[in-house]
Amino acid sequence: MKTARIIGTGSYLPERVMPNSELETMVDTSDEWIVARTGIKQRHVAARDEFTSDLAEHASRRAIQAAGIQPTDLDLIIVATTTPDLVFPSVACLLQNRLGIHTACPAFDIQAVCAGFVYAMDVVHRFFQTSGCRRALVVGAETFTRILDWTDRNTCILFGDGAGAVVLEASDEPGIISTHLHADGKYHELLNVSSGVSSNYSQVLRGEAYTQMQGSEVFKWAVKALGDIVDETMEHNGMQKSDIDWLVPHQANIRIIAATAKKLNMSMDQVIVTVDRHSNTSAASIPMAFDEGVRDGRIKRGDTIVMEGFGGGFAWGSALLRY
Numbered sequence: 007m008k009t010a011r012i013i014g015t016g017s018y019l020p021e022r023v024m025p026n027s028e029l030e031t032m033v034d035t036s037d038e039w040i041v042a043r044t045g046i047k048q049r050h051v052a053a054r055d056e057f058t059s060d061l062a063e064h065a066s067r068r069a070i071q072a073a074g075i076q077p078t079d080l081d082l083i084i085v086a087t088t089t090p091d092l093v094f095p096s097v098a099c100l101l102q103n104r105l106g107i108h109t110a111c112p113a114f115d116i117q118a119v120c121a122g123f124v125y126a127m128d129v130v131h132r133f134f135q136t137s138g139c140r141r142a143l144v145v146g147a148e149t150f151t152r153i154l155d156w157t158d159r160n161t162c163i164l165f166g167d168g169a170g171a172v173v174l175e176a177s178d179e180p181g182i183i184s185t186h187l188h189a190d191g192k193y194h195e196l197l198n199v200s201s202g203v204s205s206n207y208s209q210v211l212r213g214e215a216y217t218q219m220q221g222s223e224v225f226k227w228a229v230k231a232l233g234d235i236v237d238e239t240m241e242h243n244g245m246q247k248s249d250i251d252w253l254v255p256h257q258a259n260i261r262i263i264a265a266t267a268k269k270l271n272m273s274m275d276q277v278i279v280t281v282d283r284h285s286n287t288s289a290a291s292i293p294m295a296f297d298e299g300v301r302d303g304r305i306k307r308g309d310t311i312v313m314e315g316f317g318g319g320f321a322w323g324s325a326l327l328r329y
């Protein structure tokens with residue numbers, strides 16, 4: 007059976023950088039508080055006329071170039087996003103058109119908020135195993151700042167915009183080894199945007215569809231769920247923690263990341279951290295961190311990697327892969 011092996015990575019951050027000092031002028035907060043509680047020093051914010059599909063296109067072109075293929079070589083496109091350009095069509099279809107792919111390959115979005123990228127890795131893993139898929143593009147892309155209330159210090163300090171992408175190819179060598187997904191909708195009220203198309207649409211029309219979160223509750227659940235999922239990933243594969251070279255976590259909070267690294271007995275030198283510069287970019291954070299680790303030479307061919315993410319839903323998951 008073929009595995010899905012990553013052959014190219016790319017990422018894109020919008021030009022505008024918003025440092026914590028700018029937030030100090032907007033809400034009752036401080037750079038010291040934000041850095042101490044989250045590790046975040048700045049975030050990137052998309053321009054008004056820059057959409058999720060734009061970010062996704064930049065990241066995808068970089069990943070396709072790194073893979074040394076043509077866009078038309080792709081036979082599957084999956085975009086993980088919670089902030090699509092439109093209600094429909096999907097960002098994946100818009101991206102397919104932008105990339106000039108008119109081969110009728112399937113293209114669709116996945117919505118699992120901050121777990122979106124690991125959910126997409128699970129789906130692409132199954133496509134390679136069951137459908138004869140040869141080359142796939144998997145993207146995490148968000149304009150999350152569009153659903154922030156810039157007067158709410160509980161949330162507006164945490165999130166940013168960006169996109170990351172990977173190209174995967176069918177291979178006889180190990181690529182994605184296993185994926186592990188979970189969700190529990192019981193906790194939907196702890197982290198959500200409480201309006202959408204079929205409910206509270208008037209809030210959307212007023213431009214007030216904002217993220218709300220009970221941060222400390224979410225924090226506790228994230229630490230527990232991510233600790234459990236790394237155990238599940240190791241046990242499922244009969245692996246020792248020492249077999250893992252890199253942790254590429256969702257970038258929500260440096261304290262959550264450190265807790266998961268500790269659970270894996272990993273030093274922070276084995277963790278790709280971008281939360282300080284990118285903040286939490288939801289589905290985009292894992293592929294952006296992965297791209298950074300690959301491009302700066304830390305992640306090398308043959309390395310074994312755990313990706314993990316946790317977010318609204320709650321939805322969470324992991325992917326174990328060999329690069």
Ligand code: UT7
Pocket residue numbers: 034035036039040043044120159160163220221222223224225228257258259262286288316317318
């Ligand atoms: O990616 C999706 C999943 N999301 C997450 O994983 C985020 C999880 N949660 C967190 O990362 C953390 O809970 C936060 C960073 C959001 C908050 O950190 P915390 O250590 O849990 O703080 P807290 O919510 O318990 O608040 C502590 C204090 C409160 O004041 P009092 O009640 O002690 O007087 C808050 O009102 O900090 C106050 N506070 C702030 N102070 C300055 C809350 N936000 C801010 C702020 N600046 N931005």
